[in-house]
Amino acid sequence: MRNQGLGSWPVRRARGTPDKTALIHRGRTRTYRELCGRIHALANGLQERGVGRGDRIAYLGPNHPALLETLFAAGTLGAVFVPLNTRLAEAELTFTLHDCGAGVLVYDRRHTETARSLRERVPDLLLIATTEEDAPREDVESLISAASNDFRDEPVAAEETALVLYTSGTTGRPKGARVSHRNAVWNALNVLVDVDMSSTEVTLLNAPLFHSAALGMTCLPTLLKGGTVVLEERFDVETTFDLIERFRVTLAFGVPTMFDALSRSPRWPEADLSSLRFLLCGGAPVPPELIRRYSARGLPLMQGYGMTEASPGVLLQSAAESAERIGCAGKPAFFSDVRLERIDGTTPSVDEPGEILVAGPNVVDGYWQRPEESANAFTADGWFRSGDLATVDEDGVHRIVGRIKDMFVSGGENVYPAEIESVLHEHPAVVEAAVVGVPDPVWGEVGRAAVVVGAESPVETGQLAEFLAGRLGGYKVPKRIDLVDELPRGATGKVDKQAIRRADG
Structure with missing residues (x-):
């Protein structure tokens, strides 16, 4: 052809x-x-x-x-x-x-x-x-x-543009990532290799396909392999359980809030989930407690890390390691390469944060009609700059620690909000949490947390502060913790941290 x-x-x-x-x-x-x-x-x-x-x-x-x-x-x-x-x-x-x-x-x-x-x-x-x-x-x-x-x-x-997928525009006007046919194909191949998908896969898609994760990590790989896609127009807890049982769904993708809602449903203990082989969770850091909840039912909640500009897969934690390495994003996708870089361009040591740089056939060559921004997005030797920070251990397993722009300095110490958010999620009452740095006359910057707690588990902010103090260095504990009904989000569903910084009080 x-x-x-x-x-x-x-x-x-x-x-x-x-x-x-x-x-x-x-x-x-x-x-x-x-x-x-x-x-x-x-x-x-x-x-x-x-x-x-x-x-x-x-x-x-x-x-x-x-x-x-x-x-x-x-x-x-x-x-x-x-x-x-x-x-x-x-x-x-x-x-x-x-x-x-x-x-x-x-x-x-x-x-x-x-x-x-x-x-x-x-x-x-x-x-x-x-x-x-x-x-x-x-x-x-x-x-x-x-x-x-x-x-x-x-x-x-293969090099021609297949899709233009627009980023969230949190740093300005949205930019359209030029996803070529080659990018989409190689990303799908990465998924087939790393997830070990088969032609008998029955994939439930109730996360929106206008996001690259649902499209690139589950839909296109399933169709490439010859499996079956169950299309659902929106996420609903009861409908999800019904579809899994009726069509014997084997693979599903969702963001943490979707999987959390399923696990908090009265149907959760008795629902027939025996057909499920893979559950891919992305779009936001996955709370460790959520992974444990699914592991207790024998369900591997595979987390990873990706971005629209990588079509979108970059890192993935295998099903076998999902419960053993809780909080990690995994290793690079099979046909992709990842390295970390300090701000001075050197390579960080083991477990030291650095910016994630990614290269591979799944990475786009730039943005639609944005030559200057396209050029600035890559290093001189062709690696895409993610703007995200991670550490990597001696086994090559990565852990996301936050966005470069989210990191703040308190009393001369670097603070990574993702680390604090992860610990907050370990508290049984916490449903969601977000941490930002705000100006402080003494320390330069201090943490501020917005936390959503479950209605069945009331908790005071002082108790949350004590919980953190027992697990983190004092400079990492947010000076202020707000209990909120929900976290502010932008159009793509990502948490709007600028709105948390602007909150009154």
Whole structure:
């Protein structure tokens, strides 16, 4: 085939396992043969409307077969897929569409009002709904029904851009990471090797696919291997238990809060989870107590570390070591390389923090239309600068200690918030915790913690301070601890530490 990218996957899968179930959504199944036919029909329909090589196709909506069909149809045409975060404000979505130059927006009908408003701000935008609406409009089903599903083999090179995935923009305007077909393929290969996935995998996807973790660490590897993806539009505790039992789910991905909610449910002790082989947990540091909770049920909660710019896998803790090395992010992905660097460019000693630098075929070459920022993101010898700090032990196992910008200096000592947060999570009453450095007239900076505690486990801030004092050096114990109902979060779901710094009082 001339197409060497993601667009070739549907054909390759359909010829290998045509009758295997590829997708399950709302109880409806689609085989790889059916999925391939729909993707090619959609690609032909899009081409008839002027979409071609290099054009950007945005998607706004929850997990749905149309998301994956649009992604692979874009890859079939040599176009670029741009998934949009549904939690963004309209102004942020407008910025993203202008920044990537999207000509098409495929949207879920629940976002109809937003889509129409966006077209007023981006006048040349072609709107295509995922399903038929009351008013006659272009929709994916109509395109697929009207177009031919004849096989097409556009020449697409592995180095061409497959997706533009926008970062959270915590340090300014969001930047679109250029994920090439090569990046996506090699990341999927890393997952297949390190997680040891099989063609019989049944993967539950109820974390949003507009994030690189759900897409790159579970969805694409499952489809590459020929497994089955169970698509769920949102996370719900009861539904998750039902789906695991009904479809005998073997693999699931989630952020710590999702796994925590499952383990706190009344159904947790009796739920049939015997089919589960792998549970991948990422997006935030995984509390040690959560790992112990799952280990007690014989479930390996595999944690790791990644970033959008690495498509996204960088480090992964194996299932066998997940309970033994609690709090660690693991070793580099099979085809990736990681090294640590001090601020002066030298290599830190064992267990000394340094910035994570990563290189490999899964690492992007830069940001969409951001040449200066792209250049600044890499070292002179081509390693991507993560901005994150980690230590590595004598066995090559890494432990994340925080962001460079989050580290603060108290009385001349470096303090890493991730270390304090990890210890706070060991307290049985603590559900979530975040620590920041704030100015202090005596020490320069001191810690400030925002903590969410369980309703069933009331605790005083003084008790939490005593708990920390027994486990950490005095300069690391936050001078102030606030009990809050929830941690402030940005549009991507990450904790907004600037909001904690700005909190009154």
